[in-house]
Amino acid sequence: MPELSTTAQAENAQKVMVAAVRYTEEHKTPAYQLIEKHHLEKGHRSAQMPKVGRFTFDDLVEGQDMTQEQTVNIQTVELTVKEVGAKIILADVLLDQNGTTSLMTIVGRQAGDGFARKKDNDVTALYGTLNGGTAFGGAADSFNVANAAAVIMRAHGGGATGAREPFDATYINMHPHQYFPLLRSASVVGGANFNPPERMQTEQLANFYRFSLNGVKFYEDGNITIDSSGDATGVIAARDAMVALEAKEFGLERERDASMRSWELNWVARYNVFELDDSHGAPLLYDAAVPNDTTD
Numbered sequence: 001m002p003e004l005s006t007t008a009q010a011e012n013a014q015k016v017m018v019a020a021v022r023y024t025e026e027h028k029t030p031a032y033q034l035i036e037k038h039h040l041e042k043g044h045r046s047a048q049m050p051k052v053g054r055f056t057f058d059d060l061v062e063g064q065d066m067t068q069e070q071t072v073n074i075q076t077v078e079l080t081v082k083e084v085g086a087k088i089i090l091a092d093v094l095l096d097q098n099g100t101t102s103l104m105t106i107v108g109r110q111a112g113d114g115f116a117r118k119k120d121n122d123v124t125a126l127y128g129t130l131n132g133g134t135a136f137g138g139a140a141d142s143f144n145v146a147n148a149a150a151v152i153m154r155a156h157g158g159g160a161t162g163a164r165e166p167f168d169a170t171y172i173n174m175h176p177h178q179y180f181p182l183l184r185s186a187s188v189v190g191g192a193n194f195n196p197p198e199r200m201q202t203e204q205l206a207n208f209y210r211f212s213l214n215g216v217k218f219y220e221d222g223n224i225t226i227d228s229s230g231d232a233t234g235v236i237a238a239r240d241a242m243v244a245l246e247a248k249e250f251g252l253e254r255e256r257d258a259s260m261r262s263w264e265l266n267w268v269a270r271y272n273v274f275e276l277d278d279s280h281g282a283p284l285l286y287d288a289a290v291p292n293d294t295t296d
Contacts, residue, residue, distance in 0.1 A: 028116035030208040030221045031123035034171055036240050036276065038079075040247040046080040047245055049276065077276070081247040084118055085268040086111065092261040111267055115250055120223040122273045124173075126242055127224075127235040129275055131282035139231050142181040143174065143286040151284060152214050155236050167238050167280045171217045174234030174284060175224040179210065180291040224288075232288035237281030246271045 040047055051074065058068050088111065095103060128135070136151045137143070151172070158166035208219045216236070226232045235241075248270035255264040 028113060028223075029120045030205060030219050031173055031223065032116075032119045032244060032273070033205050034173060034219065034237075034239065035123060035242040035244055035273065037244050037246060040081060040245055040270075045247075046078055049077045049079055049243070049274075051075045051077060051277070077274070079243070079245045079272065079274050081245055081270045081272045083268060083270050084115075085266065086114060088265040088267070089257075089260075090263045090265055092263075107265075111265075115267070115269070117223055119271075119273075120221065121225075123242060123244075124221070124224050124233075124235075126273060126275050127281075128233050128283045130235065130237065130241060130278055130280075132278060133283070135233065135283035135285035136236065137285045139229060139285060139287075141286050143178045143284070144181045145185050147286070148172075148182055148213060151236050151282075152216050155282065165279050167241075169216050169236045169281075170238050171219060172234065172236045172284065173219045173221050173224075174286070175226060175232040175288045176220040176222055177226070177288040177291060178232055178234060178284075178286045179218070179220060181287075183210075226288045230287060230289045231285060234284040234286070235281055236284055238277075241275065241277050241281035242273060243276040244271060244273045 038047065038049075055070055056068075058066075060066060088107065090103075090107065136154055137147060141147065152169060155169035156166055205219065208221060210218045210220055212218065221234075224232050224234060248268070250267060250269040253266045253268070255266065257264055
């Protein structure tokens with residue numbers, strides 16, 4: 001008789017799985033953790049996000065009225081959540097052979113890992129759309145010390161002749177392979193802080209933090225896709241460049257299939273991710289070839 005044969009046993013097993021899923025998902029989503037979060041009100045499927053245009057300030061002349069009027073220009077972006085999920089079939093024979101708690105923990109971790117990849121991939125898919133789709137760097141370019149400094153200065157300084165407004169970049173997120181040219185250079189060691197900020201050391205992002213340079217935190221994310229040419233698109237951005245709208249936390253409903261001698265585990269969440277401010281980030285297109293571990 002399988003160990004999930006009673007309702008109480010099934011509920012306890014479900015709690016074990018859900019706990020494993022949530023822990024794993026929270027600790028394997030650097031791209032998702034780096035963006036803004038908003039929660040959707042219960043009973044709603046979408047939310048309106050206002051965006052206000054820039055204002056300029058002018059010098060004034062004493063005793064003269066201000067004549068440069070500016071109208072508040074509000075653009076509203078509608079964000080709609082989507083459903084994501086997975087159906088996992090758990091056979092009685094596996095429960096009999098492996099034991100409930102240990103198997104449920106493993107299944108929960110694997111489900112959490114899959115959900116984490118989905119959430120992270122949803123975010124990284126937005127990287128290439130920022131800055132009007134114009135990337136810093138280029139195919140086959142190495143992300144070396146000079147280029148790392150250059151992308152930060154381009155973000156903070158804006159484009160030539162005012163073509164692009166500067167933005168306060170707070171982080172860079174790239175595939176681990178892309179950091180190899182930078183980290184192998186001794187010259188970066190003196191100007192970088194490799195220790196996570198104290199307030200971050202117990203957070204989920206601490207596992208993905210690599211160093212800080214000129215006030216910008218560098219993270220690595222193995223979920224970023226490497227294309228067929230060996231390049232990958234990371235990002236330099238402010239936190240408000242992208243946003244996640246969350247409606248339903250990842251949850252589990254179980255259903256018994258007696259004829260199949262198995263349990264059907266249905267995992268569902270409702271959320272979505274969006275580009276919120278195109279001008280507050282830019283793609284980083286650089287080489288992501290597998291590092292040569294025999295390099296002198």
